[in-house]
Amino acid sequence: MSIEVIIFFLVAISAIVSAVLMVIQRNPVKSVLFMIVNFFCLAIIYLLLHAQFIAIIQILVYAGAIMVLFLFVIMLLNLGDESLLKEKANFRKMIAYLLSGVILLELIIGIILPPNTFLQTQSPEAVKIGSVEAIGASLFNNYLLPFEAVSILLLAAIVGVVVLAKKKFK
Amino acid sequence: MNFTLTDIPLNYYLGLSATLFSIGIVGVLTRRNAIIVFICIEMMLNSVNLTLVAFSAFLGNPTGQILVFFVMAVAAAEAAVGLAIIIAMFRNKMTVNIDEINIMKW
CATH class of the missing domain: 1.20.120.1200 (NADH-ubiquinone/plastoquinone oxidoreductase chain 6, subunit NuoJ)
Structure with missing residues (x-):
């Protein structure tokens, strides 16, 4: 073993x-x-x-x-x-x-x-x-579009959280 | 430092992943605290991540690890939005018990 x-x-x-x-x-x-x-x-x-x-x-x-x-x-x-x-x-x-x-x-x-x-x-x-090198090479060559889409998703999440946390639901 | 190939077969990793996933299901279905339910969902996401990384390592294909990266980004966004919803709910009803939050029930 x-x-x-x-x-x-x-x-x-x-x-x-x-x-x-x-x-x-x-x-x-x-x-x-x-x-x-x-x-x-x-x-x-x-x-x-x-x-x-x-x-x-x-x-x-x-x-x-x-x-x-x-x-x-x-x-x-x-x-x-x-x-x-x-x-x-x-x-x-x-x-x-x-x-x-x-x-x-x-x-x-x-x-x-x-x-x-x-x-x-x-x-x-x-x-x-x-390794970071291989992941980065793959991410920025083959999967560039999904990577950019994730940034939009995170932006939407930030805006959504601010709206949800600010608003007073009455 | 050079790693040697481990001699743990793929089945072991898949078994661990299945066990963690089932524990997560038990938590989601039995607990009534919304935050605990949420954490259990995170754990189920993690067990699927383990499956993806295991297959990625055993098949020699980096796509699984890229997918795990995206799953983590989605999980982070989901955690932030979900916790904001829980806070908004708590403000209205002063509870996080999911039995009492039933205004969306038909």
Whole structure:
């Protein structure tokens, strides 16, 4: 068993544990903190897949920006004591567990069923394509138009947020 | 520093991704706090990102990682707009419980 397999299992187990804790946690602040742990675990797994750029972006954008936004909103709304939110409807909860269990089963069967010789090792190209240089070359040559479209999307999001946060709905 | 090729098969990454996705579904369907539901959606997006990066590395094709880049941009925009909507809702109804926010129910 090589060091990479050990790292993979450690990180995968901690990702799943932090995700479960995130879902069952009553306090939204703790929930967000477990989410950050989960995002860091995913960043390490991206590094195992030789995707350095995606790993750094994961930490910068998700753990850095988006989760700070979530924490900020939770503190702004003063949602400290979340046990007041009543979680009723046990029937609906059971349906939810059943549904997600079925989906998990389907996905696992879809993964296990194909012959196990399928894609055992990473492609030799993997080391090259994850670097910032390769991503940038691909992004600014083949995917320039989607890149510009994303900038328009972000502009629309900024304007929308300002309008939504300013307006007094009466 | 030179990395060697890892000997973890693709199935392991896909299994982790499927598990995280299912946990996200449980969170979306069982929790009643709008912000927690939102975080669970982010986690489901992340698990799909993991699938894309895994296939990108195993097939040697950079398109998957470019797609992850775009998914992250969309997720950032979605988080900002969604949180603004939650704040606007909280201003009106003083709650983030999605059982009580039902004015769009038919």
